Amino acid sequence: MAFDEAFRRLIGHEGGYTNDRRDPGNWTGGKVGVGILKGTKFGLAANTYPNLDIKNISLAQAKEIYKKDWWDKLGGTGLHSAITFQLWDFSINAGKKRAIQELQQAVGVTADGVIGPKTMEAVNSRDLNDVLLTLTAERLKFYTSLNTWPIWGKGWVNRVADNLKYAARDN
Numbered sequence: 001m002a003f004d005e006a007f008r009r010l011i012g013h014e015g016g017y018t019n020d021r022r023d024p025g026n027w028t029g030g031k032v033g034v035g036i037l038k039g040t041k042f043g044l045a046a047n048t049y050p051n052l053d054i055k056n057i058s059l060a061q062a063k064e065i066y067k068k069d070w071w072d073k074l075g076g077t078g079l080h081s082a083i084t085f086q087l088w089d090f091s092i093n094a095g096k097k098r099a100i101q102e103l104q105q106a107v108g109v110t111a112d113g114v115i116g117p118k119t120m121e122a123v124n125s126r127d128l129n130d131v132l133l134t135l136t137a138e139r140l141k142f143y144t145s146l147n148t149w150p151i152w153g154k155g156w157v158n159r160v161a162d163n164l165k166y167a168a169r170d171n
Contacts, residue, residue, distance in 0.1 A: 001081035001082075001084065001085055001170065003067055003071050006071065006084075006085050006088060006089075007063055007066055007067075007071075009085070009089070009163075009166060010043070010066065010088075010089055010092065011042060011043075011059070011062075011063075012162070013043070013089070013093075013159045013162065014042050014043030014092075015042075015043075016041060016042070017039055017040070017041040017054070017055055018039055018040050018041075019037055019038070019039030019040070019055075020039075021037060022148075022151060023040070023045075023148075023152075024047060024148075025040055025045035025046065025047045025048070026038065026039045026040055026045060026046050026047075027046055027047060028046045028047065028050035029047070029050075030047035035047075035050065036050075038050070038052075038054045038055070039054050039055060040054065041054050041055065041057050041062070042057065042059060042062035043062075043092055043093075044057060044062055044065060049065075066092070070088065070091065070092055070096075071088060073096070074087065074088055074091060074096065074115075075100075075114075075115040076088065076115065078120050078124070079115075079120065079123055079124065080124075080128055080171075081170060082128060082132060082166075082167055082170035082171050083103075083123060083128070083131055083132065083135070085163075085166065085170065086132060086135055086136070086163060086166075086167060087099050087100070087103055087135070089159075089163055090102065090135075090139050093156070093159070094139075094142060094143075096113075097113035098113070098142065099139075100113045100114065100115055100119075101113045102135060102138035102139060102142060103115075103119070103123065103131075103135050103138075104119055104122075105138055106131060106134035106135045106137075106138050107119070107122040107123050107126055107131060107134075108122060109122045128171050129171055132167045132171065133167075136160060136163070136164060136167070139160060140157070140160060143156045143157075143160075
């Protein structure tokens, strides 16, 4: 899958500017009330980009950031593109290390948050649909464990449901 298609899908889940005080990602310190409330736009959050002018970022600038900081750094080269997309989307929503750990748990290897040869071998030796479904299950279990589930859980489930449709098309 090309980055442009992955970005098109992603941006369909990521909205415009928000600065909900309850969202730790909207604060430059990464915790509610810590740092400056700068918000989130196109999924780019103040806790990850504290020096970015979040409110005024353009879609083109967001696309460049996603390519450079997320797509290029994921480490998913060598995985089926359906898995790479799901892992990338999850990493943007929950953090790269967490997404990789959930993938590793899905395939039964040590969950160290790094895609290395053992992870690649384990993922590529399993049935594609089994990996996609198990990764999605791990993603949902992770979301339901968060104390912010009552606030944003419905949105996360809708995102995962859309991504399951993409997985069905991509496999």
